[in-house]
Amino acid sequence: MPPALAVHDVAKRYGRIEALKGVDLAVESGELVGLLGPNGAGKSTLVKIACGLIRASRGRAEICGAPAGSPSARAALGYLAELFRFPGWYSADEVLRLHQRLVASHGGQSERHELLELVGLAEAHRVRVDAMSKGMQQRLGIAQALVGSPQVLLLDEPTSALDPAGRRTVRALLEELRRRNIGVLLNSHLLSEIELVCDRVVILSHGAVVAAGTPGELSRPRGVEIETDRGFQHFANAGRDDVPALVENLVAEGRRVYGVRVLATSLEEEYLHAVGGDDA
Amino acid sequence: MRAVPIIALYALQEALRRRIFHVVLVLTALYLALYWLGADTAFEEVQRFEGGGLPVEEKELTGGTLFGLSMFGTLFLGAVLAAFLTLGVVRGDAERGLLQPLVVRPIGRSALLVGRFLGAAAVCVPYVFAVFTVCALITRAAGGWWPDQFLRPGAELAAGVLVIAVLGLLGSVFLSATANGIAIFMVFGAGLVAGLLGQIGEALDSDTLQTVAERTSWALPFEALYQDALYRITAESRGFTGLAIQLGPFGGSQSAGANLHLWVAAYFAAALGLTLAAFSRKDL
Numbered sequence: 001m002p003p004a005l006a007v008h009d010v011a012k013r014y015g016r017i018e019a020l021k022g023v024d025l026a027v028e029s030g031e032l033v034g035l036l037g038p039n040g041a042g043k044s045t046l047v048k049i050a051c052g053l054i055r056a057s058r059g060r061a062e063i064c065g066a067p068a069g070s071p072s073a074r075a076a077l078g079y080l081a082e083l084f085r086f087p088g089w090y091s092a093d094e095v096l097r098l099h100q101r102l103v104a105s106h107g108g109q110s111e112r113h114e115l116l117e118l119v120g121l122a123e124a125h126r127v128r129v130d131a132m133s134k135g136m137q138q139r140l141g142i143a144q145a146l147v148g149s150p151q152v153l154l155l156d157e158p159t160s161a162l163d164p165a166g167r168r169t170v171r172a173l174l175e176e177l178r179r180r181n182i183g184v185l186l187n188s189h190l191l192s193e194i195e196l197v198c199d200r201v202v203i204l205s206h207g208a209v210v211a212a213g214t215p216g217e218l219s220r221p222r223g224v225e226i227e228t229d230r231g232f233q234h235f236a237n238a239g240r241d242d243v244p245a246l247v248e249n250l251v252a253e254g255r256r257v258y259g260v261r262v263l264a265t266s267l268e269e270e271y272l273h274a275v276g277g278d279d280a
Numbered sequence: 281m282r283a284v285p286i287i288a289l290y291a292l293q294e295a296l297r298r299r300i301f302h303v304v305l306v307l308t309a310l311y312l313a314l315y316w317l318g319a320d321t322a323f324e325e326v327q328r329f330e331g332g333g334l335p336v337e338e339k340e341l342t343g344g345t346l347f348g349l350s351m352f353g354t355l356f357l358g359a360v361l362a363a364f365l366t367l368g369v370v371r372g373d374a375e376r377g378l379l380q381p382l383v384v385r386p387i388g389r390s391a392l393l394v395g396r397f398l399g400a401a402a403v404c405v406p407y408v409f410a411v412f413t414v415c416a417l418i419t420r421a422a423g424g425w426w427p428d429q430f431l432r433p434g435a436e437l438a439a440g441v442l443v444i445a446v447l448g449l450l451g452s453v454f455l456s457a458t459a460n461g462i463a464i465f466m467v468f469g470a471g472l473v474a475g476l477l478g479q480i481g482e483a484l485d486s487d488t489l490q491t492v493a494e495r496t497s498w499a500l501p502f503e504a505l506y507q508d509a510l511y512r513i514t515a516e517s518r519g520f521t522g523l524a525i526q527l528g529p530f531g532g533s534q535s536a537g538a539n540l541h542l543w544v545a546a547y548f549a550a551a552l553g554l555t556l557a558a559f560s561r562k563d564l
Contacts (some may be wrong), residue, residue, distance in 0.1 A: 081377060086378070
């Protein structure tokens with residue numbers, strides 16, 4: 001079975017500017033992949049190529065085995081753009097109804113109700129878009145992307161306008177999508193969000209992948225910290241496997257041990273390291 | 281093409297709910313009221329006019345001139361409507377973020393554009409026919425005059441507005457909404473100037489001016505359609521009356537011959553084809 005999203009050696013050039021320099025990336029069904037990178041790294045360009053909004057200068061992108069931009073790729077795809085808007089005179093229900101027609105979904109009222117409930121807008125189904133807050137519009141955008149039960153979801157900054165409660169709703173939604181076996185590519189600046197929900201992370205910088213792996217794989221060990229009756233002791237070169245021996249030695253020396261913490265770099269630190277620190 | 285009627289309905293709903301449409305309706309009501317006042321006054325005044333010794337039929341001259349003027353107004357209002365409904369269809373909507381959620385759906389870019397065009401046409405064509413008909417009825421009520429041909433000139437005006445709409449659609453692929461709006465009105469103005477040049481050329485018997493006017497009118501066929509429509513409303517006028525009407529305001533009437541409609545169809549197909557080709561390759 002082909003991956004939900006596969007990107008092979010994709011490059012994009014705008015005149016003299018090389019926005020992408022041969023990117024490889026895959027998102028399996030039921031996998032949540034976070035796409036990170038500083039402004040101008042090429043994240044949105046990559047997502048737009050996968051959607052068929054932009055043509056790649058080189059390489060290919062496929063959605064469930066179909067070339068990006070083809071009708072079958074689009075039928076399998078849900079997309080939330082970074083900058084999007086719905087006509088202000090449409091209600092939330094009408095927006096979803098339009099998209100149901102466009103994807104030939106037979107879900108009807110029950111699908112619309114389920115999607116609005118999923119994003120916390122069930123009570124607002126008759127509210128017009130121009131009367132909605134930015135956060136409500138963003139939630140509606142996510143619901144719109146889910147119309148027709150797509151197999152792949154490309155979300156470009158889906159939580160940028162959301163308050164903490166809204167972000168929690170989206171996190172729960174992403175976990176629900178994983179349960180439904182939908183592959184998700186999540187482009188976001190919010191590292192904490194990515195770290196909390198994503199199975200894998202891909203970091204782009206200057207149009208190239210500079211780091212990729214699970215959040216655990218990306219982090220580097222920073223030693224072990226043990227709290228004893230004499231305060232905190234730091235063992236810089238130790239790792240998780242060294243903890244039993246370290247504790248045993250301390251107890252043998254007559255120390256009382258209250259806590260042990262295996263230290264590792266955070267995703268943020270790894271991200272800054274990968275993209276070159278300050279220019280992130 | 282399954283999505284064409286869905287997008288056309290979407291475009292139609294958008295057009296009818298936009299404030300600009302309501303503004304156009306109010307302006308149209310004012311325009312028609314003014315036309316009524318003007319037509320009523322003109323026919324009243326002309327009854328007192330002795331013709332200055334010239335062999336003219338006052339009622340025909342007045343009716344033809346007034347209705348010709350109203351056709352220019354109708355074309356102008358239709359062009360305004362067509363421009364506003366198409367100027368931001370691609371780049372304008374993409375910049376506002378309205379286009380991307382639609383384009384990624386499995387509908388095809390051609391279906392999206394054709395649907396948007398049909399939505400605009402569904403507003404513009406009935407609008408032009410309605411204003412054209414009301415103006416004809418006002419002219420008849422004010423002075424008892426009725427055009428020699430009615431349906432064909434109305435259809436030609438509507439076709440002229442559709443040409444402007446397709447040019448607006450083409451411009452929207454390359455230009456931002458504001459720049460495209462300016463471009464459409466400049467093109468419209470160029471057509472108007474071509475008509476005036478033709479009139480001047482005819483009055484001065486200048487072949488050069490007439491050739492320039494004719495070629496420009498065919499390059500911008502909404503102008504050729506308008507001139508042919510003007511010709512058809514007084515097609516049976518003869519002698520000095522016919523000549524006076526021909527030199528009427530905003531471009532003289534010219535019979536374009538049988539090839540005009542073929543040319544307009546080819547021009548329209550080429551413009552639409554170019555728009556579809558450009559949009560299919562456009563990065564959004």
